[in-house]
Amino acid sequence: MTNNPADSTSESLPDSPGATGQPADRRSTLHDVAARVGVSPRTVSRVVNNEEGFSEATRERVLEAIEELEYRPNLVARGLVTQQTRTLGLVVTDLSDPFFAELANGAQRAAITNRYNVFLCATDNEADQQANVLDSLRSHGIDGTIVFPATDTDDGLRRVAADVPIVCVDHEVDHPRITTVSSDLVAGARMAVEHLVDRGHTKLGMVASKFSPSDRRRREVGFLAAHRKLFPGTPEPMIVRTEPTLEGGRSATAELLDRDPSITGIFAYNDITAIGAILAATDRGLTVPGDLAVVGFDDVPLAAVFGPPLTTIRIDRERLGQVAIEMVLAMMGGSRTGRPSPQILPVELVVRAST
Amino acid sequence: MTNNPADSTSESLPDSPGATGQPADRRSTLHDVAARVGVSPRTVSRVVNNEEGFSEATRERVLEAIEELEYRPNLVARGLVTQQTRTLGLVVTDLSDPFFAELANGAQRAAITNRYNVFLCATDNEADQQANVLDSLRSHGIDGTIVFPATDTDDGLRRVAADVPIVCVDHEVDHPRITTVSSDLVAGARMAVEHLVDRGHTKLGMVASKFSPSDRRRREVGFLAAHRKLFPGTPEPMIVRTEPTLEGGRSATAELLDRDPSITGIFAYNDITAIGAILAATDRGLTVPGDLAVVGFDDVPLAAVFGPPLTTIRIDRERLGQVAIEMVLAMMGGSRTGRPSPQILPVELVVRAST
DNA sequence: ACACATCGCGTCAACGTTGACGTAATCTAG
């Protein structure tokens, strides 16, 4: 009965489990359950973990005691011995950006369905802060992590990857335990061009971001490639790089129209710059989509309610988060099949009133 | 030197710390550092935790070894013995809602500055899901948690509060270890009314949410109270309850104007319904703010870029999250001063072009 | 010179759980 030597010293407590069967003040442990049933903690552990090596009869009695004592496994203790905490990290630059908020939303839900919990951290796109949070997450013993990397932190990520598998969002790092999930921005750009051409536009321009490093300029690549395919032999369309803001989009579009007034179709870096483009059109008395058609990117909530509602390329950010979780779980699977190959998720053309 | 008996069995590993001084494959522990310096793990622990009971000389040698071995405390092990994990929960209904995203942003940053990490969970406003995530968080040994409660879950929260202090957002629960942080919605409504009256409007109407339970209708309370104070003895202004969506705001405003065409000022439940109100105005050829002035609530990002930009009552959601964290840390402080009293954060009138 | 405090450590157990291994009782095969 009294397998637990500590019990003998503390049986004077009120509500000691053996006496009343009520949950005690402190959370109950394997020992409490074991004492109540009259087996060893190890047997209770076996039942809890669905191992084998116990009779149906004891299984039922253990389950009953677990219910009565409201026993829940202590994941901290379990983590110490198994070296697995069933926690994941999710490191983004800024949660107030809806892109990351929805990414986090999808990731967190996918994690929960796999019985994992996620630590969420913001870096403000600063290398120091990213190093800090990753360090902190490692101290907490996370089993894996999703990272939208701050710029120029590949080496830091490689160091972390020695302990913890990493899935990067929209960024590739060459390391056996780092893989990538991203959106098919090239295809998105192609869809935008094809749609504009479908609508009868032949003179196109693009508003791009001047902050994108060259390896993240895949929208531009897709834009030019699609144009080349549809209008072989004609001069390349114009691209103006600007800040990816409302005003940036506005001024860049004004510049495009100044330099070539025959442009009737704009492909914008994202929805905010697209709205800037629309404002630039109305600034000079052009109607949208009559005189100028505009396609955005992302499909932020704002896009659907703007006047006119914006045609855009939709990125399924929740799915991005979900897939990222699935990939990191796969890497943790430990099957020495090497890292899962980078995944590129499809995007979708959403036609609204701006084209 | 070889205080750690496990070493003897594994000294054939490459890079064993005693031999090379390089970090090993596995993360180094107190034992590794201790062995390297030639002291006991307990002494290293003392240095790490800034306790006392060691000489300056050993302190330096320990710190040096920590650096060389890249030692980081294992918070899982520490948590097991101290019963404190330095983790907090943050339970909201839906992260893709910018309100919660920014709340989470503020909370997470406040947590990090206090050297805590936060588990983020979504409940979809479902009681079951909330119970699940809270259970899971308890198993992980969180030290405290912020909850935006799903409807009708007070009892569930009280049960959790037995183990873990809770700060609720915008909701009160009567329990010694549950307290509340909220925004001053009543004052916000008052500010909206006063602003409209300042602008010369005397006939007001309000678009409210039909989903708000009676204890969350503080905007309506403030609206009526302010009106009563400014126009004593006159009939109460009209309130129409609708779905808090764009279309809801549009139709509710149409109804208000149908029933009383002399209305010139609208106070809307949130920014989205306010935009609906503006659309309703333009539907019938009214100009904003010329014929109809509209005040929203929340100050979502969209509010600033809509045409016309929206006058609104700003809720500082990041600060809400930050204060929530500070309150839960205070409750954990364990000082038996009872729970901190509920906090109500101020809101702010942001005047733009819609009034 | 002696009692006593302080310093600078070390030792041991415990936190709650699981991995490795042991073992008595029962079953199975020949």
Place this chain on the structure above:
DNA sequence: CTAGATTACGTCAACGTTGACGCGATGTGT
């Protein structure tokens, strides 16, 4: 009927850390 397998457990140590306590060496007051 007996050797060997199987079942249903129990025992013990370990995960990495800290709390409680011990202890010898050195300082301090009288």
